[in-house]
Amino acid sequence: xxxxxxxxxxxxxxxxxxxxxxxxxxxxxxxxxxxxxxxxxxxxxxxxxxxxxxxxxxxxxxxxxxxxxxxxxxxxxxxxxxxxxxxxxxxxxxxxxxxxxxxxxxxxxxxxxxxxxxxxxxxxxxxxxxxxxxxxxxxxxxxxxxxxxxxxxxxxxxxxxxxxxxxxxxxxxxxxxxxxxxxxxxxxxxxxxxxxxxxxxxxxxxxxxxxxxxxxxxxxxxxxxxxxxxxxxxxxxxxxxxxxxxxxxxxxxxxxxxxxxxxxxxxxxxxxxxxxxxxxxxxxxxxxxxxxxxxxxxxxxxxxxxxxxxxxxxxxxxxxxxxxxxxxxxxxxxxxxxxxxxxxxxxxxxxxxxxxxxxxxxxxxxxxxxxxxxxxxxxxxx
Amino acid sequence: xxxxxxxxxxxxxxxxxxxxxxxxxxxxxxxxxxxxxxxxxxxxxxxxxxxxxxxxxxxxxxxxxxxxxxxxxxxxxxxxxxxxxxxxxxxxxxxxxxxxxxxxxxxxxxxxxxxxxxxxxxxxxxxxxxxxxxxxxxxxxxxxxxxxxxxxxxxxxxxxxxxxxxxxxxxxxxxxxxxxxxxxxxxxxxxxxxxxxxxxxxxxxxxxxxxxxxxxxxxxxxxxxxxxxxxxxxxxxxxxxxxxxxxxxxxxxxxxxxxxxxxxxxxxxxxxxxxxxxxxxxxxxxxxxxxxxxxxxxxxxxxxxxxxx
Ligand SMILES: Cc1ncc(C[n+]2csc(CCOP(=O)(O)OP(=O)(O)O)c2C)c(N)n1
Ligand SMILES: [Mg+2]
Numbered sequence: 001x002x003x004x005x006x007x008x009x010x011x012x013x014x015x016x017x018x019x020x021x022x023x024x025x026x027x028x029x030x031x032x033x034x035x036x037x038x039x040x041x042x043x044x045x046x047x048x049x050x051x052x053x054x055x056x057x058x059x060x061x062x063x064x065x066x067x068x069x070x071x072x073x074x075x076x077x078x079x080x081x082x083x084x085x086x087x088x089x090x091x092x093x094x095x096x097x098x099x100x101x102x103x104x105x106x107x108x109x110x111x112x113x114x115x116x117x118x119x120x121x122x123x124x125x126x127x128x129x130x131x132x133x134x135x136x137x138x139x140x141x142x143x144x145x146x147x148x149x150x151x152x153x154x155x156x157x158x159x160x161x162x163x164x165x166x167x168x169x170x171x172x173x174x175x176x177x178x179x180x181x182x183x184x185x186x187x188x189x190x191x192x193x194x195x196x197x198x199x200x201x202x203x204x205x206x207x208x209x210x211x212x213x214x215x216x217x218x219x220x221x222x223x224x225x226x227x228x229x230x231x232x233x234x235x236x237x238x239x240x241x242x243x244x245x246x247x248x249x250x251x252x253x254x255x256x257x258x259x260x261x262x263x264x265x266x267x268x269x270x271x272x273x274x275x276x277x278x279x280x281x282x283x284x285x286x287x288x289x290x291x292x293x294x295x296x297x298x299x300x301x302x303x304x305x306x307x308x309x310x311x312x313x314x315x316x317x318x319x320x321x322x323x324x325x326x327x328x329x330x331x332x333x334x335x336x337x338x339x340x341x342x343x344x345x346x347x348x349x350x351x352x353x354x355x356x357x358x359x360x361x362x363x364x365x366x367x368x369x370x371x372x373x374x375x376x377x378x379x380x381x382x
Numbered sequence: 383x384x385x386x387x388x389x390x391x392x393x394x395x396x397x398x399x400x401x402x403x404x405x406x407x408x409x410x411x412x413x414x415x416x417x418x419x420x421x422x423x424x425x426x427x428x429x430x431x432x433x434x435x436x437x438x439x440x441x442x443x444x445x446x447x448x449x450x451x452x453x454x455x456x457x458x459x460x461x462x463x464x465x466x467x468x469x470x471x472x473x474x475x476x477x478x479x480x481x482x483x484x485x486x487x488x489x490x491x492x493x494x495x496x497x498x499x500x501x502x503x504x505x506x507x508x509x510x511x512x513x514x515x516x517x518x519x520x521x522x523x524x525x526x527x528x529x530x531x532x533x534x535x536x537x538x539x540x541x542x543x544x545x546x547x548x549x550x551x552x553x554x555x556x557x558x559x560x561x562x563x564x565x566x567x568x569x570x571x572x573x574x575x576x577x578x579x580x581x582x583x584x585x586x587x588x589x590x591x592x593x594x595x596x597x598x599x600x601x602x603x604x605x606x607x608x609x610x611x612x613x614x615x616x617x618x619x620x621x622x623x624x625x626x627x628x629x630x631x632x633x634x635x636x637x638x639x640x641x642x643x644x645x646x647x648x649x650x651x652x653x654x655x656x657x658x659x660x661x662x663x664x665x666x667x668x669x670x671x672x673x674x675x676x677x678x679x680x681x682x683x684x685x686x687x688x689x690x691x
Contacts (some may be wrong), residue, residue: 021477022470050473055504059466062459062501066434066470069457072477074470088460197457198471200483205450207458214447261670 005177007170008033009280011077011103011163013177016047017185020075020081021192022067024052024060028080029115030171031105034077035079040087051075059081059088068098069206071199073149073192076100078175079167080121082106083345087125093160094222096131096207099152099192100160101145102130102154106267106318108351116352117167118266119319123295123327131229132295134266136252138175141165143246144293145159150189151236159222166318167352180244181372187244226297235295236290250299252291255281258308259288261367264290264303264332266317269348273340276360287364292328300335307332307341314344314376316360325374333374344370348378397576397672399425403675408451410443413608414419415598415615416517416574417443420452421466423515423596426582429454431484432475434468436627437461439492439524439600440517462497464489465505468512476511484513484586491518491532495553506562510589513582516593527603534623536667539603544658551670554593560629564591567627571597573616577626577637597624605654617649622675627682636684646671 025035041047052063064074106119135141148161243246270291277287309315317326328343349355408500410417431454447597459467469485494516511534522528529539531553570578585592601608618624626638646668650656
């Protein structure tokens with residue numbers, strides 16, 4: 001079944017399609033319609049779930065943690081300040097190996113108050129053990145949430161996933177979304193049946209005091225799970241394609257086969273970059289786009305393989321790690337061999353500033369002419 | 383001596399459930415009131431119980447990975463999330479058709495009166511189906527005896543040194559919880575295990591948010607010998623420092639009365655944390671204890687069982 005949906009509705013309908021059993025979330029612009037529609041669907045009985053209407057994001061994620069540990073599939077959604085308030089529990093979820101899925105509407109951090117798109121909120125949760133997906137359109141939001149449960153719940157993975165969608169550009173923009181049919185989704189995503197959970201017949205403690213004798217190995221195992229996830233993500237994305245007709249990988253390479261100049265980017269900017277690449281190709285400029293879907297685990301192999309063929313590449317970040325550079329730039333840089341290609345970091349669109357096709361065309365051209373600096377500001381006002 | 387032999391020998395009938403669910407290998411200090419509280423609580427609640435335990439002494443007492451002394455499933459949660467984590471657990475259990483399991487949030491006074499108060503208030507306002515137990519040792523003991531808002535006036539802690547001892551009253555957590563109109567709120571004291579067990583059993587038979595404020599001395603933090611924990615706890619109630627009462631659907635009942643309450647000075651004398659107090663400090667504390675007790679009596683007169691008739 002196809003519907004015209006905003007990104008937020010796509011996220012909410014994905015939670016419904018995944019038959020989540022417990023939801024706990026707290027409203028924040030621009031995520032609010034996710035909690036509103038889910039409240040409505042739960043009230044109408046269209047989703048057989050408990051929605052715990054908590055008093056903060058902190059409690060929202062704590063409640064999801066408790067529920068998931070007790071054996072329920074859970075869902076939450078937030079944005080910016082809410083995600084930051086969850087931070088301690090974001091770590092908790094990752095280390096507790098609970099495959100919770102969180103839809104995060106990427107929004108700028110205050111002050112000044114901004115409700116517009118910026119990925120710095122999610123980037124700040126980089127080192128927490130969560131997998132992170134950045135979506136380009138509403139269909140990808142829907143599909144990614146379904147796949148996130150399927151991948152995260154695998155016994156060898158057991159990791160939570162942050163599914164990111166850009167504020168307003170996706171959260172409040174309507175697009176056609178195929179919701180498929182419940183039968184196929186249920187077959188793709190069977191009920192959550194964790195091997196270990198809070199169980200009175202098998203009493204265990206979870207998250208107890210942990211000496212240096214054990215903590216190190218717990219961390220090692222989280223890293224191993226992320227490494228294993230790369231292949232599971234690729235396989236699941238392919239399987240998803242065979243069932244539903246849309247395949248996904250850790251990245252999406254657009255016109256990169258023969259590209260001389262490649263822009264690496266994520267979220268909605270990827271869509272605009274594809275248009276810029278098309279336009280430049282009409283003029284004989286061999287442009288390509290490497291969209292990063294998964295920031296964690298980082299798709300090192302794809303990046304090396306695809307950028308390795310380019311003369312020069314740039315990374316477009318709608319985020320910044322102050323005192324260094326764009327976070328995707330530094331990650332990309334870190335996996336490339338010293339020999340190249342030449343890499344430029346572009347900072348664009350912070351706080352929801354528009355990033356136009358013309359901006360992206362100019363970035364492509366700078367790759368040809370540029371000095372390949374780690375930070376190039378796009379449209380900064382004096 | 384087993385329980386049956388003990389019953390024969392003593393004039394009192396032992397009414398506590400015999401089964402020991404908490405195993406003896408836990409890590410509590412000698413004379414720890416919090417360990418006694420858990421032992422009695424598990425006797426009352428049985429094995430069909432899941433605990434959510436935040437950062438507090440009990441996060442350590444249960445034992446390091448891979449050990450656990452509790453004998454029931456324990457989810458160790460973040461300091462301020464005992465209630466919110468338990469909310470998730472109890473909703474999941476209900477979704478999974480496991481309603482007969484009792485979800486218990488088990489937190490210290492710091493995790494309840496201070497950092498976890500918001501989450502607790504949220505869970506209480508929603509009337510989430512759990513028993514919330516605060517074992518009150520009147521300071522942050524896990525981190526080495528720092529003051530909390532449950533620390534009483536006059537007490538020494540490492541952050542309220544004797545030259546600047548804790549000023550101001552202990553936060554009245556019971557009144558805060560009663561103000562949420564929850565089905566059941568009660569105080570209990572490890573010196574009166576039968577009362578504690580009875581209250582937890584009553585709490586278990588009810589639904590929604592049930593709150594227990596349990597008095598649990600800490601020899602390490604209060605500076606008294608491990609052997610006198612129960613004596614001090616009993617003294618707290620006998621001098622009206624810690625009255626034993628319950629509020630069921632808004633109806634107050636004082637469960638223990640002292641026709642001749644002991645002077646608070648006797649209670650204070652037993653603990654090193656009060657040794658710096660001068661005569662006038664002690665008098666002031668006595669006056670506050672008397673005032674609070676009178677207030678409780680008035681509450682019972684106004685909102686007790688007799689009030690409606
Ligand atoms: C967010 C956070 N802040 C501070 C701490 C450090 N901390 C751990 S336990 C504790 C005090 C606990 O006091 P209480 O709740 O009274 O329990 P007790 O230790 O007395 O049993 C503190 C401050 C923490 N774990 N998490
Ligand atoms: Mg304490």
